[in-house]
Amino acid sequence: MKILGISGSLRRDSYNTRLLGAAAGLVPEDVEFEFWGGLKEVPPYDEDDDTEEAPAAVAALREAIAGADAVLIATPEYNSSVPGQLKNAIDWVSRPLAMNPLRNKPVAVVGASTGAFGAVWSQAELRKVLAATGARVVEGEVAVGHAPTRFDEDGRLVDENLLEQLEEVVTSLIAVAVARCTSSEAPLASAA
Numbered sequence: 512m513k514i515l516g517i518s519g520s521l522r523r524d525s526y527n528t529r530l531l532g533a534a535a536g537l538v539p540e541d542v543e544f545e546f547w548g549g550l551k552e553v554p555p556y557d558e559d560d561d562t563e564e565a566p567a568a569v570a571a572l573r574e575a576i577a578g579a580d581a582v583l584i585a586t587p588e589y590n591s592s593v594p595g596q597l598k599n600a601i602d603w604v605s606r607p608l609a610m611n612p613l614r615n616k617p618v619a620v621v622g623a624s625t626g627a628f629g630a631v632w633s634q635a636e637l638r639k640v641l642a643a644t645g646a647r648v649v650e651g652e653v654a655v656g657h658a659p660t661r662f663d664e665d666g667r668l669v670d671e672n673l674l675e676q677l678e679e680v681v682t683s684l685i686a687v688a689v690a691r692c693t694s695s696e697a698p699l700a701s702a703a
């Protein structure tokens with residue numbers, strides 16, 4: 512069982528990347544958690560470039576998603592919505608729509624912001640976008656508001672309630688991925 516973690520932030524000290532780090536620490540031993548860090552290399556979507564041979568960063572992202580049993584995305588909020596770089600990457604992955612690697616893939620969304628509400632609007636919009644790609648959006652939300660106060664100086668999430676909520680989301684995501692593979696809809700990536 513493999514979960515792919517994608518942070519929607521390019522920032523070195525990103526709270527969303529730290530949130531993914533916290534999630535990685537919560538998965539059971541038999542679950543692999545892989546970070547995908549190639550977001551900055553994904554070029555702006557151009558339908559003229561969306562040919563059989565995709566740009567390398569796009570091909571790598573498509574492959575990483577296809578090779579995972581589930582995806583966890585931590586998104587910042589920019590002007591009440593999904594940061595452009597993350598939306599752009601999903602637009603690339605979404606094509607061709609009928610056979611894109613997000614189709615039926617269990618995906619959960621969490622988020623952190625320095626504002627009070629923890630990127631809730633961005634998370635809602637991201638879930639809508641993911642549903643449009645055909646992803647199986649897993650219920651559950653973690654909204655890390657006032658992010659600078661929720662992590663210690665080593666970048667660890669220290670808010671017990673948020674850690675509990677994060678564990679619930681991770682557990683649901685794994686459960687949906689396991690149910691999907693036991694219904695033989697998709698073999699476990701780690702078993703393929």
Ligand SMILES: Cc1cc2nc3c(=O)[nH]c(=O)nc-3n(C[C@H](O)[C@H](O)[C@H](O)COP(=O)(O)O)c2cc1C
Nearest residue numbers: 520522525526527528587588589590591624625626
């Ligand atoms: C262009 C821009 C727009 C932003 N808009 C919002 C916003 O709408 N709501 C919010 O809570 N924070 C907003 N912020 C602040 C982010 O929550 C903050 O920069 C956060 O640290 C980004 O996540 P990261 O730490 O993972 O990079 C914005 C920041 C930027 C740079």
